[in-house]
Amino acid sequence: MKKLVIHGGRRLSGEVTIGGAKNSTVALIPAAILAETPVKFDSVPDILDVYNLQAILNSMNVTSTFEGGELMIDPTDIVESELPSTAIKSLRASYYFMGSLLGRFGRATVTFPGGDNIGPRPIDQHIKGFEALGATVHEENDTVFINAENGLKAARIFLDVVSVGATMNIIMAAVHAEGTTVLENAAREPEIIDLATFLNNMGAQIRGAGTDVIRITGVEHLESKNTHTIIPDRIEAGTYLALAAAQGDGVLVKNVIPEHLESFTAKLLEMGVKLDVREDSIYVPKSVDLQPIHVKTAPFPGFATDLQQPVTPLLTLAGGTSVIQETIYPERTRHIPELQKLGVDISNNTYGQIEVTQSSDFHGARVSAAEIRAGASLVATGLMADGVTEVVNAEHVLRGYDHIIHKLTMLNADIQIAEE
Ligand SMILES: CC(=O)N[C@H]1[C@@H](OP(=O)(O)OP(=O)(O)OC[C@H]2O[C@@H](n3ccc(=O)[nH]c3=O)[C@H](O)[C@@H]2O)O[C@H](CO)[C@@H](O)[C@@H]1O
Ligand SMILES: C=C(OP(=O)(O)O)C(=O)O
Known part of the structure; x- marks a missing residue:
């Protein structure tokens, strides 16, 4: 079994190139x-x-x-x-x-x-x-x-x-x-x-x-x-866009088809992220004064269920409570107890509905990736947290994120992979 070891708190910048879907x-x-x-x-x-x-x-x-x-x-x-x-x-x-x-x-x-x-x-x-x-x-x-x-x-x-x-x-x-x-x-x-x-x-x-x-x-x-x-992976792209908005000081996400991400980028724009959408890349500047949003997952061209967990760490920075309605997989909530261990104010008291309230001072912890996108939300939060975060069951993340260690390292993250 593998784990991802993250020394969090570093600001991210530079370029990342998205892989095939x-x-x-x-x-x-x-x-x-x-x-x-x-x-x-x-x-x-x-x-x-x-x-x-x-x-x-x-x-x-x-x-x-x-x-x-x-x-x-x-x-x-x-x-x-x-x-x-x-x-x-x-x-x-x-x-x-x-x-x-x-x-x-x-x-x-x-x-x-x-x-x-x-x-x-x-x-x-x-x-x-x-x-x-x-x-x-x-x-x-x-x-x-x-x-x-x-x-x-x-x-x-x-x-x-x-x-x-x-x-x-x-x-x-x-x-x-x-x-x-x-x-x-x-x-x-x-x-x-x-x-x-x-x-x-x-x-x-x-x-x-x-x-x-x-x-x-x-x-x-x-x-x-x-x-x-193969077309670029719009879910990988959305994951890096959200991470860049949360922890970046200027990140260029390359090899994207912006039309595949419209429902997602529309929500980031609604939050106040000043995206610069180009022909096949999107530039994400440092974000300030973010607003909470309501998200409802839906089949394409709606907001992808596979992006509800990756966007969650960014929602913690918005001034208020954001609400996610997960209509495709209402039980896709296994990230919640793990994010709570890192200090995130997140709950799902209503079936299929997740609430994320502004929270900060995240602290590293040992957490488990129950599935691929839950894992992505833990990695992003670990990068935002102080101290060391260990994401165990990393195979779930490696199942679908191309060269993730290399890509995050090139963005100035401190992340390693280790045997459990
Ligand atoms: C390999 C792959 O491409 N996986 C994606 C694919 O999964 P996958 O193709 O398995 O998901 P589906 O689009 O089939 O599922 C959508 C919804 O339909 C329901 N359903 C599906 C099939 C069926 O026979 N009966 C039924 O009721 C499912 O429970 C779910 O609520 O689309 C999901 C929804 O966008 C994504 O989260 C997955 O990343
Ligand atoms: C649920 C996912 O994948 P799979 O359908 O391959 O399990 C996903 O990519 O988020």
């Missing part, structure tokens, strides 16, 4: 097995999720190499095999092998995915989609068995819940299905557009990604002809 990457890697040729990605983040997905690919005789942000995957000799349950359990996105194996072989057997403990995470909408395409699905002993004996046929599917995972999984399953699948009430996250772009460049016919109606016309062959560059 975790939530694109973890869908693109399973999607690679739909290709009949080797595929190549660049701007791939160096995160634990990538290594675990490589282990899963390896179990299917799909070779891969990952170096300097470039990931090569060769699925040409793929074989069906039992997937390693430890790797499957290590991340949520292993469920994308349900859609991609179903698309490739017409059947899939996948252990229930793991991932962050952020409350219940059902996959009923994924299953509804697979069944609509003609597959039978049954669950036994923590494993999902999916089989389309008579092949996959296009269908009209209306998602009852707007789900990123179900949208991507249905796209992957439908990409070779006969006819045109119409997916309604689809999620609109930028990572879905990234997946569609990757598949379309290989010959798929996916229209409407980024809107709530996506049409997928099945094609027989997918062949990669060029390298796919």
Whole structure:
């Protein structure tokens, strides 16, 4: 087990470059097995999720190499095999092998995915989609068995819940299905557009990604002809923007698509953070006189649930009480008792609602990262606190933050990684 050791209190300044999006990457890697040729990605983040997905690919005789942000995957000799349950359990996105194996072989057997403990995470909408395409699905002993004996046929599917995972999984399953699948009430996250772009460049016919109606016309062959560059991680970007506003004396956050962050930057501007939004970077000056805000998490283009914890340390500087309504994962509150140990005035007396009141004089403590974004809020608060903060269970943070030690060190933070 690893821990992050932070000597807090140092002001941050300089530049940070955002990596490729975790939530694109973890869908693109399973999607690679739909290709009949080797595929190549660049701007791939160096995160634990990538290594675990490589282990899963390896179990299917799909070779891969990952170096300097470039990931090569060769699925040409793929074989069906039992997937390693430890790797499957290590991340949520292993469920994308349900859609991609179903698309490739017409059947899939996948252990229930793991991932962050952020409350219940059902996959009923994924299953509804697979069944609509003609597959039978049954669950036994923590494993999902999916089989389309008579092949996959296009269908009209209306998602009852707007789900990123179900949208991507249905796209992957439908990409070779006969006819045109119409997916309604689809999620609109930028990572879905990234997946569609990757598949379309290989010959798929996916229209409407980024809107709530996506049409997928099945094609027989997918062949990669060029390298796919992964979009910047808007959640990593939001994390550094909030940290820069809280503890920075001038930080330039580079490699961002500002349009992907509008609901987030709008809230920082509302607080009084004087952001300078440029073409593909955002400059954050030192912040003063911050105002409290109300935040309600929502599917894209709303305020991302994955940013409610990273923005929390900044809210402690606002003059009053800020309120966060977590509508996607109302139980995503495991950062609260840990932040309290560092001196943050934060509570959730109402289900799904978190209140953060102005507080200061944070002091270092030993705290535990229960999940990735809870961990990000602890790291940021540790950087603001006096003394030494130890964030244990750091694997949760390393699961999705590319080169975090290097990036924070370059911003003048004092942070190290150590074995527990
Ligand atoms: C790898 C990845 O991309 N993870 C992201 C993805 O997770 P993930 O794709 O798992 O999240 P979903 O978009 O599916 O979940 C959204 C909401 O729908 C509910 N739901 C979802 C599926 C389903 O079949 N039934 C159902 O009820 C969930 O409980 C949740 O309340 O989107 C989440 C919401 O933006 C983010 O927090 C995660 O970072
Ligand atoms: C919840 C998250 O990730 P995952 O869906 O991979 O568990 C996240 O990135 O905040």
